[in-house]
Amino acid sequence: MTRARKLSMAGIAVGALALTVSTSIPLAYGHGYTTSPISRAKNCANGTVQNCGPIQWEPQSTEGPKGFPAAGPPDGKLCSAGLSQFAQLDDQRGGAWPATQLTAGASYTFRWHLTAAHATTDFKYYITKQGWNQNAPLTRSALELTPFLTVPYNGARPAADVAHPGTLPNRTGRHMILAVWTIADTGNAFYQCSDVRF
Template sequence: MKRARKLRLAGVAVGALSLTVVTSVPLAYGHGYTTAPISRAKHCANGTVHNCGQIQWEPQSTEGPKGFPSAGPPDGKLCSAGLSQFAELDGQRGGAWPATQLSSGQSYTFRWHLTAPHSTTDFKYYITKQGWNQNAPLTRSALELTPFLTVPMNGGRPANDVSHPGTLPTRSGRHMILAVWTIADTANAFYQCSDVTF
């Protein structure tokens, strides 16, 4: 009787331990952020910008619905990928976000760091129009909705560190670049906003 009870208790303990292990292992979905030009999310993670909320611990997690610009996160919430826990990324802070200095019309290498690479449709880069409203959260009407750079992956899995050479659009003054990494085998994409000046 005692032996049967001990075996039952041991079975329960093993089952509970197995459940803990299974539920604590994260799913291996894609995650990543842009490092060139450095994104708002990465500025927060680096501590360059303060009062960022939860994004400071997970700059790789701005994941929202794919299909931009016809689908995807709502206007005004593009930088946070529509996630309320990352809403600090959507505010313009009166132009206080650090901006990467770029040269209009020149060659530039865009870079991502992927903490969990995943099967990928493509990477696309969008930029704000000349004269966009710098005091309002980013919207589709503020962006050129034809990407100035598209890097097709056709379902391939990128490396952890990705480089995309391209040519910058002709611009002057302060702008934002929206980088979109579209995952091939989920319904999501990753959205990264970078502040730049030309």
């Protein structure tokens, strides 16, 4: 085989490998995660929580169908946005996830870091009901389905770091906050679960 032919074959092999890699890995150019209260995804990315699977490299990628609560990811898979590769986020781990300490009824600023801006419908924040089952994966029946904070964007693109001042609900004990960032020009939204304690 001539040197030119060997190089040509090598080039074809590299191209085929690149195509295989690019089509077998989900798009991870990413989107966003909550930093305050810190989300499960970000705790994994920081290394605060171990054995998280692929979410540790792409905490911004919990993207699923929009329309929550009428549509969106299925019950029990809300924290992973219904993505099997991020299923570790749905595991309650017996209450071992780190929880952000909050004060019921207090003013609080919710924060996101966005790795890619999208035209945005809104950001909504939901919280678990008092007495919810802390040992089961998060479901709609465990949540108050009326958000306690809604921040409309009307199609605008938010900055890389966004802050949403609001008032925390009245709760006691351990809870979860589900933050949903709904994109205006796609069929998707981003879902972030944060463990909190009042």
